Amino acid sequence: MGKKFIYLSTCDTCRKIMKEVCLTEDYVLHDLKKTPLDESTLKYLLKYYEASELVNRRSRKIKELGIDLANLSDAELKNWLLKEYTFIKRPIAIDDKNVFVGNSKAVREALKLHIEQS
Numbered sequence: 188m189g190k191k192f193i194y195l196s197t198c199d200t201c202r203k204i205m206k207e208v209c210l211t212e213d214y215v216l217h218d219l220k221k222t223p224l225d226e227s228t229l230k231y232l233l234k235y236y237e238a239s240e241l242v243n244r245r246s247r248k249i250k251e252l253g254i255d256l257a258n259l260s261d262a263e264l265k266n267w268l269l270k271e272y273t274f275i276k277r278p279i280a281i282d283d284k285n286v287f288v289g290n291s292k293a294v295r296e297a298l299k300l301h302i303e304q305s
Contacts, residue, residue, distance in 0.1 A: 188231050190214045193224070193279040200290050201278045208299045214280070219272040229268055232279065235286040238264040243276040 192210055194201035196218045217228075232241060238261050243249075248271055249256065259267070267274050280287040280298050282305070287298040 188228075188281050188283075190283070191217055191228075191279075191281040193217045193219060193228075193275075193281070194277055195219050195272070196221070198277065204278055204290060204295055204298075207295060208280075208302055210280075211302060211305070214282075219275060219277065223272055224269055224275060226269065228281075229265060231281070232286060232288075233265075236288060237261075238268065241268060241276055241279075241288060242274055246271075246273045248273045 190211075190213050192205065192214045194205065194216070196202075197220060229241075239256070242256060242264060244256065254267070256264075276289050278290065282301060285301060287294050287301070
């Protein structure tokens with residue numbers, strides 16, 4: 188898969204994290220707003236995480252559409268992740284066999300350490 192940083196260009200948190208972790212220039216930047224998540228990338232992410240772990244539960248769109256995440260099958264979740272970029276938890280950093288999802292302090296620190304040691 189190579190090195191990829193999946194983010195949303197309009198998200199202040201994503202931009203802050205990009206600076207904080209000092210992404211190296213060998214990361215390919217993937218703006219979800221411009222280029223939706225493709226099936227091959229989602230399939231790769233699903234090797235490391237369950238579909239439910241990739242969902243941004245704070246997405247306004249989920250509430251607007253009245254979607255009950257607890258009652259969706261994995262297939263339905265996958266379809267939503269491909270269809271609606273706001274449903275994807277972000278940012279996502281992919282680096283060889285490591286995947287870092289979300290913006291928690293623990294994830295940011297792990298990613299930062301990984302980049303420093305690479």
